[in-house]
Amino acid sequence: MIEDAGQIFSTFKQTAQGGAPLYLQLKKSIEDAVNRGLIGPGDALPSERDIALKADISRVTVRKAVQDLVKGGVLVQRHGSGTFVAPRMERVEQSLSRLTSFTEDMARRGMSVRSQWLDRGLYAPSPEEMMVLGLSSNELVARVARLRIANDTPLAIERAALSARVLPDPAAVAASLYATLQTGGNRPVRAVQRISAANLGEEDSRLLEVAPGVAGLHIERISYLASGKVIEFTRSIYRGDAYDFVAELRLSEPGNIGDRP
Amino acid sequence: MIEDAGQIFSTFKQTAQGGAPLYLQLKKSIEDAVNRGLIGPGDALPSERDIALKADISRVTVRKAVQDLVKGGVLVQRHGSGTFVAPRMERVEQSLSRLTSFTEDMARRGMSVRSQWLDRGLYAPSPEEMMVLGLSSNELVARVARLRIANDTPLAIERAALSARVLPDPAAVAASLYATLQTGGNRPVRAVQRISAANLGEEDSRLLEVAPGVAGLHIERISYLASGKVIEFTRSIYRGDAYDFVAELRLSEPGNIGDRP
DNA sequence: GAGTGGTCTAGACCACTTT
DNA sequence: AAGTGGTCTAGACCACTCT
Numbered sequence A, B: 001m002i003e004d005a006g007q008i009f010s011t012f013k014q015t016a017q018g019g020a021p022l023y024l025q026l027k028k029s030i031e032d033a034v035n036r037g038l039i040g041p042g043d044a045l046p047s048e049r050d051i052a053l054k055a056d057i058s059r060v061t062v063r064k065a066v067q068d069l070v071k072g073g074v075l076v077q078r079h080g081s082g083t084f085v086a087p088r089m090e091r092v093e094q095s096l097s098r099l100t101s102f103t104e105d106m107a108r109r110g111m112s113v114r115s116q117w118l119d120r121g122l123y124a125p126s127p128e129e130m131m132v133l134g135l136s137s138n139e140l141v142a143r144v145a146r147l148r149i150a151n152d153t154p155l156a157i158e159r160a161a162l163s164a165r166v167l168p169d170p171a172a173v174a175a176s177l178y179a180t181l182q183t184g185g186n187r188p189v190r191a192v193q194r195i196s197a198a199n200l201g202e203e204d205s206r207l208l209e210v211a212p213g214v215a216g217l218h219i220e221r222i223s224y225l226a227s228g229k230v231i232e233f234t235r236s237i238y239r240g241d242a243y244d245f246v247a248e249l250r251l252s253e254p255g256n257i258g259d260r261p
Numbered sequence C: 001g002a003g004t005g006g007t008c009t010a011g012a013c014c015a016c017t018t019t
Numbered sequence D: 001a002a003g004t005g006g007t008c009t010a011g012a013c014c015a016c017t018c019t
Helices: A002-010 A022-035 A048-055 A059-071 A102-108 A127-133 A177-183 A202-208 B002-010 B022-035 B048-055 B059-071 B102-108 B127-133 B177-183 B202-208
Strands: A075-078 A082-085 A092-095 A113-123 A141-150 A153-163 A190-199 A215-224 A230-239 A243-250 B075-078 B082-085 B092-095 B113-123 B141-150 B153-163 B190-199 B215-224 B230-239 B243-250
Touching: A002 A022, A002 A048, A022 A059, A048 A059, A059 A075, A102 A113, A102 A177, A113 A153, A127 A153, A127 A230, A153 A202, A177 A230, A190 B190, A202 A230, A215 B215, A243 B243, B002 B022, B002 B048, B022 B059, B048 B059, B059 B075, B102 B113, B113 B153, B127 B153, B127 B230, B153 B202, B177 B230, B202 B230
Parallel strands: A092 A243, B092 B243
Antiparallel strands: A075 A082, A113 A141, A141 A153, A153 A230, A190 A215, A190 B215, A190 B243, A215 A230, A215 B190, A243 B190, B075 B082, B113 B141, B141 B153, B153 B230, B190 B215, B215 B230
């Protein structure tokens, strides 16, 4: 009953509750309609102007409600085209205890993978890179940055930095960085990751094809060789709506779990 | 030179670049001023009306720029009081391989900890709770929800669900849920966590004292007893700007968790 | 060209904090 | 009482997409 979608808005002012701001009430109305299945993934909403007219509120107010839902991942907007219910995103699970390669990981799931190169070259290292990778100032750093795409959905931006000694020719990296490293006997066996959440900025959101401000996962990874040497320093940004990281926790030392007030 | 802060805006239109939207240019100006230390944490910005006047743009446009920065965690606004540069937040690190207690974790860092109860009681289980906890429909579920606060900063919302068999009296839970469980010999020894990013909703952002829409971490945890039985199912929401989760990855680990059939 | 979202304006009133 | 952010209006023009 997609035709009924319009009724959500024509009856809006009557069902209004005095207290809450209009844009929050409208937001809730739309959210409810989506959750109750009145409008499903891919369905178009009426235009902002239509909603404003039917609900008898200004377009600015409609826009505020819609924008909130876009940032929350409920709706998507396409300039010049319209506003739609966001497609159901099947989340990709990734283990946080096994060191795997993106390419190999996705292949195992039967997903098509491609990458778009953002950067591949040798540079003078930043102070941070010198510190982490243990470079001296006259050495070079190899930077490899790419947009990871699975099933035609951009999932992550990966920016890796390695010593030029282990990757003298960054342009030679094909689909998998780890595969390239392995041929030189430099595949990492251990890594430490730091995960946090942040709202995506202009640039990142454009690459990941989501609205600016939606939540993403920032991941910093430092990878080690069996010898204990740092081999790779990677900063990645993952789409928050597409990724589930899975970790297993164990009680390492018995007896340290009980809280004390 | 805090007095110079006003000049950021009075010279705004002259330094404007034709192409980009005004609110993005203004956003960048403010962001730069913060990054260059022209205005530091805690400093007040001019009022939205003042900025609009000095920059010769409308208040709505100023507001859009400022709101973006608030959602990005750069600024904070206090209703009736003003707009300020956000205080530097020292992030809390949490291991993703050890099953630890929030209270003890914070104490080890020398931070004061308290909790605010949001819910403590017995309920009819949801279908999901029945599934995960292995309850039948005539059994009850114990729900324990609280807001975790460290150094007077709310950090996380924890909503735990357990079988009423192991927690017949949720109101008896004091500071630590695990301590209560331990007295009944029901201490979990292993857990699987699922981590993703999402923009915080109205309710959650109010509790965590951040603007609606800022990025947060959603964590689902299922805890197991030594016997392998599920004991606890917890949904938590962490502030994205306050938490760093740290995980260690290894090449081939026998105990794999993220894999599916 | 018609319709859509994206940006912008110049006001207005309300709710809240500070003095 | 004065000043602040929070909400809301009724327009306008631009950039883009669809057909």
